[in-house]
Amino acid sequence: MNNKYYLKCENCGIKIGDFSIWFKNSQTCPSCKTNWATVHYYDPIKRITEYIKPNGQKPDNLWHYFDFLPLLDKKNIITRGEGVIPVDHWPFLEEYAKRKFGINVTVLAYRNDLNPGTGTFKDAAAASAASILKEHGIKEYSIASTGNIATAYAHYLAAAGISIAVFIPNDALEAHEAEISNYGQRIFRVNGDYAMAKQVAAEYSKKHGILLSGGNTDPMRVEAKKTMVFEWLRQLGKLPDVYIQALSGGTGPIAIDKACDELSELNLIKKVPRFILIQPHNCDPMTQAWKKAKANNFPEGWENDYPVINNPHSKVPTLATGNPKTYPIIGSLVKKSNGEIISFNEDEMADVAKLIAYETTVKIGPASAIAVGGFFEALKDGILKDGETVMINVGEGVLRALDFMAEMIYTTINVDSVDECKPPARGDFAAGLWAKFDKYAE
Ligand SMILES: Cc1ncc(COP(=O)(O)O)c(C=O)c1O
Numbered sequence: 001m002n003n004k005y006y007l008k009c010e011n012c013g014i015k016i017g018d019f020s021i022w023f024k025n026s027q028t029c030p031s032c033k034t035n036w037a038t039v040h041y042y043d044p045i046k047r048i049t050e051y052i053k054p055n056g057q058k059p060d061n062l063w064h065y066f067d068f069l070p071l072l073d074k075k076n077i078i079t080r081g082e083g084v085i086p087v088d089h090w091p092f093l094e095e096y097a098k099r100k101f102g103i104n105v106t107v108l109a110y111r112n113d114l115n116p117g118t119g120t121f122k123d124a125a126a127a128s129a130a131s132i133l134k135e136h137g138i139k140e141y142s143i144a145s146t147g148n149i150a151t152a153y154a155h156y157l158a159a160a161g162i163s164i165a166v167f168i169p170n171d172a173l174e175a176h177e178a179e180i181s182n183y184g185q186r187i188f189r190v191n192g193d194y195a196m197a198k199q200v201a202a203e204y205s206k207k208h209g210i211l212l213s214g215g216n217t218d219p220m221r222v223e224a225k226k227t228m229v230f231e232w233l234r235q236l237g238k239l240p241d242v243y244i245q246a247l248s249g250g251t252g253p254i255a256i257d258k259a260c261d262e263l264s265e266l267n268l269i270k271k272v273p274r275f276i277l278i279q280p281h282n283c284d285p286m287t288q289a290w291k292k293a294k295a296n297n298f299p300e301g302w303e304n305d306y307p308v309i310n311n312p313h314s315k316v317p318t319l320a321t322g323n324p325k326t327y328p329i330i331g332s333l334v335k336k337s338n339g340e341i342i343s344f345n346e347d348e349m350a351d352v353a354k355l356i357a358y359e360t361t362v363k364i365g366p367a368s369a370i371a372v373g374g375f376f377e378a379l380k381d382g383i384l385k386d387g388e389t390v391m392i393n394v395g396e397g398v399l400r401a402l403d404f405m406a407e408m409i410y411t412t413i414n415v416d417s418v419d420e421c422k423p424p425a426r427g428d429f430a431a432g433l434w435a436k437f438d439k440y441a442e
């Protein structure tokens with residue numbers, strides 16, 4: 001017990017106490033054994049207003065929000081400067097929306113690729129987990145992951161002196177494997193899909209009595225990602241109307257919803273962003289479930305009606321969650337926010353990434369290309385409205401997706417002599433890059 005925070009079971013509602021009790025019970029509720037608990041603070045979150053005041057000074061890292069994170073002693077903080085990343089303005093997408101759809105939107109990009117740990121959306125969660133695990137003297141941990149979360153955990157837990165066994169599916173990118181290995185963390189590449197990697201990891205955790213990362217509702221992850229909302233308030237003074245994110249299991253929306261609930265209760269915000277979540281079309285079980293539920297007017301039990309895609313063949317292993325066990329939670333959050341779950345054609349990811357790099361010099365990775373692609377799809381579907389501010393989560397850079405990087409090559413001319421080399425005009429490429437998106441407006 002402590003006087004800062006407590007965990008509460010989301011199923012039976014009992015107060016669990018702190019992480020030591022949660023860990024002792026293998027991250028389940030001691031009473032009903034559910035593995036979903038949320039963190040609550042004794043000190044009212046209203047004090048957040050002290051931390052989100054625009055004073056022109058950039059905080060050093062996630063731990064700027066220490067008072068609203070479940071860590072007791074600052075000496076246990078592990079950080080690489082994550083979680084305080086810029087929000088960029090992307091006017092070229094605003095111009096497209098105006099030109100092709102006649103609507104005025106403000107488009108912002110949340111630059112998670114600039115996280116200094118491992119360059120993804122997952123660094124904040126890993127910093128939080130590494131610090132909390134350190135505080136509770138945990139020396140061994142385990143995780144099943146499609147790539148980004150494992151890489152972030154491998155890095156931050158190494159910094160905390162904690163060993164982690166990482167279970168990756170057979171389609172995980174080699175660059176992830178190399179990086180995790182580099183930190184001296186053990187990898188088990190499971191001969192199967194992500195669902196199978198999770199299963200082997202769960203058996204390993206049970207067999208050896210080693211804690212396994214709790215997945216999308218893991219309170220250590222949710223609390224860290226919650227600070228995203230604080231950062232938007234600090235940087236923009238308000239929340240976006242729409243939040244666009246590539247969807248795998250949905251930790252992002254779960255965390256945003258939690259922050260917004262707490263802030264709304266205190267009248268600190270008036271509106272929660274609408275979630276527009278995007279899946280790659282080759283692994284989009286949540287989109288399929290959502291479409292079906294919507295077409296049938298959300299019949300009784302719709303949240304539990306979802307397909308399972310075994311061994312999904314997606315080019316975005318990071319997003320290849322074929323068995324979307326969190327759909328009951330995510331579907332409900334999306335409905336509550338008046339949002340949508342849609343898909344983007346993953347064969348067009350490179351077109352998106354080339355366009356973004358051309359317009360901004362930002363090199364986005366595959367999962368980010370799915371999110372940005374979702375912006376075009378959302379315009380086509382008529383689900384963005386005049387006057388709205390849209391935040392796109394750029395969850396990762398291109399760093400580890402070497403095959404995807406190779407698809408970026410488009411300006412090369414092979415030559416035999418100088419006679420074939422004409423001075424280039426960069427502007428000549430614009431029309432061709434933009435033309436790929438004409439069809440969204442037809
Ligand atoms: C870059 C990136 N974007 C989005 C996601 C999806 O995150 P979630 O669905 O857990 O919120 C992931 C998950 O691995 C990711 O790595």
Ligand SMILES: [Zn+2]
Nearest residue numbers: 009012029032
């Ligand atoms: Zn319980």
